[in-house]
Amino acid sequence: QGTRDHHPAHVVLRDRLLATVISCFKRHGAAPLDTPVLELRETLVGQYGEGAKLIYELQDQGGELLALRYDLTVPFARYLAMNKVTNMKRYQVAKVYRRDNPATTRGRYREFYQCDFDIAGQFDPMIPDAECLKVMHEILSDLQLGDFIIKVNHRQVLNGVFAVCGIPESKFITMCSTVDKLDKMAWEEVRSEMVAEKELCPEAADLIGDYVRLQGGLELIEQLLQDPKLSQNKQAKEGLGDMKLLFEYLTLFGIAGKVRFDLSLARGLDYYTGVIYEAVLLQQERQPGEEPLGVGSVAGGGRYDGLVGMFDPKGRRVPCVGVSIGIERIFSILEQRLEASGEKIRATETQVLVATPHRHLLPARLRLISELWDAGIKAEMLYKKDPKLLKQLQYCENSGIPLAAIVGEQELAGGVVKLRDVRTRVEVRM
Amino acid sequence: QGTRDHHPAHVVLRDRLLATVISCFKRHGAAPLDTPVLELRETLVGQYGEGAKLIYELQDQGGELLALRYDLTVPFARYLAMNKVTNMKRYQVAKVYRRDNPATTRGRYREFYQCDFDIAGQFDPMIPDAECLKVMHEILSDLQLGDFIIKVNHRQVLNGVFAVCGIPESKFITMCSTVDKLDKMAWEEVRSEMVAEKELCPEAADLIGDYVRLQGGLELIEQLLQDPKLSQNKQAKEGLGDMKLLFEYLTLFGIAGKVRFDLSLARGLDYYTGVIYEAVLLQQERQPGEEPLGVGSVAGGGRYDGLVGMFDPKGRRVPCVGVSIGIERIFSILEQRLEASGEKIRATETQVLVATPHRHLLPARLRLISELWDAGIKAEMLYKKDPKLLKQLQYCENSGIPLAAIVGEQELAGGVVKLRDVRTRVEVRM
Numbered sequence: 001q002g003t004r005d006h007h008p009a010h011v012v013l014r015d016r017l018l019a020t021v022i023s024c025f026k027r028h029g030a031a032p033l034d035t036p037v038l039e040l041r042e043t044l045v046g047q048y049g050e051g052a053k054l055i056y057e058l059q060d061q062g063g064e065l066l067a068l069r070y071d072l073t074v075p076f077a078r079y080l081a082m083n084k085v086t087n088m089k090r091y092q093v094a095k096v097y098r099r100d101n102p103a104t105t106r107g108r109y110r111e112f113y114q115c116d117f118d119i120a121g122q123f124d125p126m127i128p129d130a131e132c133l134k135v136m137h138e139i140l141s142d143l144q145l146g147d148f149i150i151k152v153n154h155r156q157v158l159n160g161v162f163a164v165c166g167i168p169e170s171k172f173i174t175m176c177s178t179v180d181k182l183d184k185m186a187w188e189e190v191r192s193e194m195v196a197e198k199e200l201c202p203e204a205a206d207l208i209g210d211y212v213r214l215q216g217g218l219e220l221i222e223q224l225l226q227d228p229k230l231s232q233n234k235q236a237k238e239g240l241g242d243m244k245l246l247f248e249y250l251t252l253f254g255i256a257g258k259v260r261f262d263l264s265l266a267r268g269l270d271y272y273t274g275v276i277y278e279a280v281l282l283q284q285e286r287q288p289g290e291e292p293l294g295v296g297s298v299a300g301g302g303r304y305d306g307l308v309g310m311f312d313p314k315g316r317r318v319p320c321v322g323v324s325i326g327i328e329r330i331f332s333i334l335e336q337r338l339e340a341s342g343e344k345i346r347a348t349e350t351q352v353l354v355a356t357p358h359r360h361l362l363p364a365r366l367r368l369i370s371e372l373w374d375a376g377i378k379a380e381m382l383y384k385k386d387p388k389l390l391k392q393l394q395y396c397e398n399s400g401i402p403l404a405a406i407v408g409e410q411e412l413a414g415g416v417v418k419l420r421d422v423r424t425r426v427e428v429r430m
Numbered sequence: 431q432g433t434r435d436h437h438p439a440h441v442v443l444r445d446r447l448l449a450t451v452i453s454c455f456k457r458h459g460a461a462p463l464d465t466p467v468l469e470l471r472e473t474l475v476g477q478y479g480e481g482a483k484l485i486y487e488l489q490d491q492g493g494e495l496l497a498l499r500y501d502l503t504v505p506f507a508r509y510l511a512m513n514k515v516t517n518m519k520r521y522q523v524a525k526v527y528r529r530d531n532p533a534t535t536r537g538r539y540r541e542f543y544q545c546d547f548d549i550a551g552q553f554d555p556m557i558p559d560a561e562c563l564k565v566m567h568e569i570l571s572d573l574q575l576g577d578f579i580i581k582v583n584h585r586q587v588l589n590g591v592f593a594v595c596g597i598p599e600s601k602f603i604t605m606c607s608t609v610d611k612l613d614k615m616a617w618e619e620v621r622s623e624m625v626a627e628k629e630l631c632p633e634a635a636d637l638i639g640d641y642v643r644l645q646g647g648l649e650l651i652e653q654l655l656q657d658p659k660l661s662q663n664k665q666a667k668e669g670l671g672d673m674k675l676l677f678e679y680l681t682l683f684g685i686a687g688k689v690r691f692d693l694s695l696a697r698g699l700d701y702y703t704g705v706i707y708e709a710v711l712l713q714q715e716r717q718p719g720e721e722p723l724g725v726g727s728v729a730g731g732g733r734y735d736g737l738v739g740m741f742d743p744k745g746r747r748v749p750c751v752g753v754s755i756g757i758e759r760i761f762s763i764l765e766q767r768l769e770a771s772g773e774k775i776r777a778t779e780t781q782v783l784v785a786t787p788h789r790h791l792l793p794a795r796l797r798l799i800s801e802l803w804d805a806g807i808k809a810e811m812l813y814k815k816d817p818k819l820l821k822q823l824q825y826c827e828n829s830g831i832p833l834a835a836i837v838g839e840q841e842l843a844g845g846v847v848k849l850r851d852v853r854t855r856v857e858v859r860m
C-alpha cells in the first residue's frame with residue numbers, strides 16, 4: 001500500500017528529471033553522499049514532531065533497533081556529527097519512507113524520492129542561504145514547470161511575532177505548525193484552532209493574524225523594522241536583519257523578483273532555526289485579471305543550526321542550511337503533461353536490431369550482434385532461431401529501434417550487411 | 431551494524447563502476463525497472479532456502495506485514511506475475527538487505543548493491559542464456575579486473591547425476607547446497623557432510639564425487655553424453671543437450687574460451703531450474719607454472735523457469751534467465767587498486783572558483799558566479815564576505831578545482847575577468 005513499481009518508461013522519465021536536478025547540484029559544487037536506508041531508531045525519534053508516528057520501524061530480530069529513514073536531513077546531520085565533519089556541501093538523491101495515508105493520484109506515496117542539497121559550516125550570514133534559493137530557482141526554471149514563486153520567512157521573525165503577541169516561548173513550535181496551515185485554510189479557521197485547541201485568548205490570535213497575513217518584498221522588511229513592537233524584540237530584529245541581507249544577495253543573483261517574504265510560511269518540522277522557504281508552482285491557465293493560484297509546494301527547506309549538535313556527544317554545533325526538491329509532485333506534473341502531448345517514451349536505447357531474412361541464419365546473427373556489442377553499439381535480436389523478417393521489422397517499430405542490420409545468404413557471401421532505416425525503409429549495403 | 435555511509439569519493443568511484451555495468455545492460459536492450467524496497471513478507475518467505483532467516487522484517491504497525499527485499503530476482507518475478515507480463519528484458523540496480531554476519535573487509539554488508547539483468551519469456555533454447563554469459567563477459571572485460579573464468583553447470587545435469595547415483599528426488603535441492611560447498615571445501619569434507627548429515631551411503635557419495643569433480647569444455651559434454659548411466663537419464667540428457675547448444679552459441683560470441691563446464695557448481699538458491707553460472711576472478715600475481723587460483727565469485731545467475739508461476743494465481747509460468755553482478759566485491763577490488771596507485775578521486779566536478787583579491791567585492795563575486803551558473807558552468811565561491819586570495823587559491827588546490835576566475839577593482843573597471851590556471855599559475859584576462 002502506498003508503494004509502486006516504476007515501469008521502464010516511468011524510470012526513463014524520472015531519470016531525466018533527476019539528471020536535471022543532480023546536474024544543478026553538481027553545478028553548485030556539491031559532493032554526493034549515500035547513507036543507509038536503515039537508521040538506528042533512536043536517531044529518528046524526536047526529530048519530526050507529529051510526523052514521528054509515520055516512521056517505519058523494523059521488527060526486533062536481535063541486535064540494534066532499526067527504522068527506515070524518514071528524510072535525508074537527519075541522516076546528513078547524524079553523518080556530520082559521527083564523522084566530526086564541520087564543513088560540507090553535499091547532495092543526496094534517495095528514497096525515504098513514511099507510513100502516511102497515501103494519496104497516489106496527488107503524488108503522495110509511502111516510499112518516495114527526495115533530492116536534497118545542503119551546506120554545512122560556519123560561514124558569513126546568508127551567503128549559503130541565498131545559494132539554496134538560487135538552486136531552487138535554477139531547478140524550477142530548468143524543468144520548465146511554468147511560473148512559480150518562492151515564499152520566504154524566518155523562524156526568528158515568527159518567534160518575535162509570537163513574543164510580542166504575548167505567547168509563551170514553550171508554545172512557539174506548536175504555534176508554527178498552526179500558522180503553517182494558512183497555506184490550506186482560511187484565517188478564520190486557523191484563528192479558531194488557535195483559540196480552541198491552542199488556548200490563546202482571541203486578542204492574541206487577532207494580533208498574530210495581523211502579522212502573519214503580511215507578505216511582500218524589501219519594503220515589507222523595512223516596514224517591520226520600523227514596527228514599534230517588533231523593533232523592540234531582539235529575535236525579530238535579528239531575523240529581519242537576515243532577511244534584508246538575503247534580499248540584497250538575491251537581487252545580485254537576479255532572482256529577487258520570484259521571491260516573496262510571506263509571514264504565514266512556518267514549515268512543519270521542528271528543527272528549523274532561521275530562514276525557511278518553499279517554492280510553489282502557480283496555476284498555468286487562468287482568466288485575464290484572475291490572481292495566480294498556487295498548485296502546491298514543490299520544493300522547500302531552511303536553516304537548521306541545532307540539529308547536528310543533537311548527535312554530537314559534546315553538543316558541538318554545525319550550522320546547516322538546505323533545500324529539498326519534491327520530485328514526486330514534479331514527476332506527476334511532467335507525466336500528465338507528457339500524456340497530454342501524446343509523446344511516447346522509449347524504454348530502451350537500442351540503436352539497431354540484427355535481423356535475418358530467411359531460415360538457418362542464427363549463427364550469422366549471433367556473430368554480427370556480438371561484433372556490434374563489442375564495438376559499443378546498442379543492439380538486439382529476437383530470441384528465435386528462425387524469425388520472420390516481418391516480425392523482426394515490427395519489433396523495431398513497436399520498440400522504436402531506428403535501424404535494422406539484415407544479413408542474408410547474399411550479404412554473407414558478399415561480406416556486407418544491409419542496413420535499413422525502419423521509418424523511411426531506405427536500405428544501404430555496407 | 432553491517433551498513434555504512436558512502437563518502438563522496440566512494441560514491442564517485444561507485445557511480446563510475448555502476449555506469450559501466452548499466453551501459454552494458456543498455457547495450458543489450460534492457461529496460462530499467464524500479465521496485466520498492468518493501469515487499470509483502472509472504473512474497474519473500476520460502477524463496478531463499480536457508481537464507482530465509484536473514485530476511486529483515488518490519489514491525490507490525492497495522493496493515494500489511496512487510497519485509498525488506500533480499501534480492502532483485504523475486505521482486506522481478508512478482509512484478510511479472512502481478513502485471514501479467516510474459517516477455518521482458520529488464521535491468522535493475524538497487525540495494526538489497528540481508529541480516530547476515532557482516533564481513534566488511536571482504537565487502538560483505540547487510541545493505542548492499544545488486545545489479546541484475548534478466549530476460550523473461552518463452553524463446554528458443556539457450557539464446558537468452560548465452561546472452562547472459564556474454565553480458566557477464568563484457569562487464570568483467572570492461573572493468574579490467576584481470577583474468578576470470580565463468581563456470582557453468584545445469585541443474586538438470588546435476589539432478590540426473592543424483593538420480594543415477596540413487597538419491598531420491600526429495601533430496602536433490604539439499605544435495606545441491608552440499609555440492610556447492612566444493613567451492614570452498616575439499617571433497618573429503620563434502621563427502622563427510624553427505625554421509626553424516628545428509629545420510630547418504632558412502633558408495634552413493636563416492637559415485638557423486640566421481641561426477642561432480644569433473645570439469646572441461648565441449649569434450650566433457652560429449653563424454654557425458656556417452657556415459658552409460660547418464661545417457662539413460664532423461665533429465666541429464668536434456669541438460670547436456672542444452673549445454674552443447676550453449677557452447678555452440680558461446681563459440682559464435684567468441685567467449686567459449688573463458689567458460690568452463692564445472693559439475694561442482696550448484697548455486698545455493700532453490701529456484702534455479704536450468705543453466706547456472708558463476709564468474710570467478712583469477713589471482714593476479716602468481717609464480718610461473720602455478721595454477722591460477724580463484725579469488726571469489728563476482729557475478730552469477732541462471733535459469734529459473736518456475737518462479738513467476740509461484741506468484742500467478744493460475745500458476746502461469748514465464749521462463750526466465752538472468753545474471754547478477756556482485757558490485758560490492760568488485761568495488762573492494764577497485765578501491766584497493768586505487769589506494770595502491772595513489773590516485774586521488776575528486777568528490778566534486780567544480781570547474782572554476784570565483785575569487786576576489788581584496789575586500790568589499792562580495793557583490794561582484796555574487797554577480798559573476800550567478801552568470802556562470804546560468805551558463806551551465808560548475809562554479810563555487812567561498813562563503814565569506816572578504817576571504818583572502820591565498821585561502822581561495824588553496825581551496826582550489828585542495829579540492830582540485832582547475833581554474834580561478836578573479837575579479838578585482840581593476841577587472842571590474844575594465845569589464846573583464848582574470849582567469850587563472852591553478853596548477854600552472856598562468857593568468858589571462860578575458
